Amino acid sequence: MPEIPEMEVYKRQLSQTIMHKKIVEVIVNREKAINIPTAEFKELVNEQLIVFVSRRGKHIIITLGNGYYLVGHLMLGGRIYLAQPGEKLKTSGSVIFTFRDESKLFFINLRLGWLHLYTETEMDRAFAGLGPEPLGPFFTxxxxxxxxxxxxxxxxxxxxxxxxxxxxxxxxxxxxxxxxxxxxxxxxxxxxxxxxxxxxxxxxxxxxxxxxxxxxxxxxxxxxxxxxxxxxxxxxxxxxxxxxxxxxxxxxxxxxxxxxxxxxxxxxxx
Ligand SMILES: [Zn+2]
The missing domain is CATH 1.10.8.50 (Helicase, Ruva Protein; domain 3)
Structure with missing residues (x-):
């Protein structure tokens, strides 16, 4: 299961590649991986800009232009892949976002993992029980x-x-x-x-x-x-x-x- 280093590597690569890109299509192949009805998920995520990418513990956090947060936990076997425009993948992906430039962000094999859409309050609640970040300033x-x-x-x-x-x-x-x-x-x-x-x-x-x-x-x-x-x-x-x-x-x-x-x-x- 990915831990801080793996999620931090994802975070840095996502920050360099998807920032300020606009999502123009959302595909959900595994409804169990998301936390709200698919139609609502698509409506809130589609047409949004990516404004920030961050990490908390083993979670990746993608901030959308409308103030919602995509929070992902890959658990065992999950991974993230960014496909170039026109690049064909052998996997169908659990959740896929297509950007306006036709690159696609795949969340793959979220069998145990998940990708939830949260408001700030919901995200705070989800993270309330987490201990300190060992790379953060409060870890003394x-x-x-x-x-x-x-x-x-x-x-x-x-x-x-x-x-x-x-x-x-x-x-x-x-x-x-x-x-x-x-x-x-x-x-x-x-x-x-x-x-x-x-x-x-x-x-x-x-x-x-x-x-x-x-x-x-x-x-x-x-x-x-x-x-x-x-x-x-x-x-x-x-x-x-x-x-x-x-x-x-x-x-x-x-x-x-x-x-x-x-x-x-x-x-x-x-
Ligand atoms: Zn030894």
Whole structure:
């Protein structure tokens, strides 16, 4: 499932490509992916300009000229693709927007994912339970330390809890704990101040490096996109069970914590 780096890579590419474009056709092939009747959705979205693209946690937010927000969550298997004018795709797409220049924005395979149309109030309500943005100005070492001290349970599943911190999932929680040299089954409230400090610095450092490398999504955003997916070969422990740790050559292990798969290096992480 895409996490902050993947959604940030989408956000930046969307910002460079669809801003100020006018939507001239809306196709909804999967009505379950949207939150209001298709006819109403089309009426509110069609003929609108894209005025801004942003992100909150794992959500992409596309602001329309009429003040409505298209808020997307890709969940497992969903992706976004921008087709050039005349470009043919093998997929039909769950929701498709055609722009006046005949380029098309595809939201593909929203089986579990969704694309909702919200007013500002509805969006605020939808995001009300989300924790702080780990790349934002309000995420401080003090905040992290206070939140950790209030929590029971292991650090790994906690990092993927969207109410604790927004936008981190299974992959980057493992990568962050490797960078911070903390074992995933350590109790959150028992981390000492050095470990909390390492964790605090590891979170933005791992996420930013992954963004710079293009995240781990395998499929590109558009023709000629050589950025998306570049982080796959830089993952240190995630999905590397039984393979040698790049730091110590010991073998990466897999354990399950609260139903979450967790990859780690037993010798690098304490
Ligand atoms: Zn190691």
């Amino acid at each position: 070492e003090e905040l992290l330390s206070t939140k950790l001290a209030q929590k029971r349970g292991a650090i790994k599943p906690l990092l993927t809890d969207q109410e604790f911190i927004a936008g981190i999932g299974n992959c980057y929680s493992d990568e962050i704990l490797f960078e911070a040299k903390i074992k995933p089954d350590r109790k959150a409230k028992e981390l000492n101040s050095d470990e909390v400090k390492r964790l605090f610095f590891a979170i933005p450092s791992v996420l930013k490096e992954a963004i710079n490398n293009g995240g781990y999504m395998e499929k590109p955003f558009s023709l000629g996109d050589n950025w998306t997916g570049g982080h796959n070969e830089h993952l240190q422990v995630y999905d590397r069970e039984g393979q040698p740790c790049y730091r110590c050559s010991g073998l990466v292990q897999l354990i399950t914590l609260s139903g979450k798969k967790s990859y780690y290096c037993p010798s690098c992480q304490k």
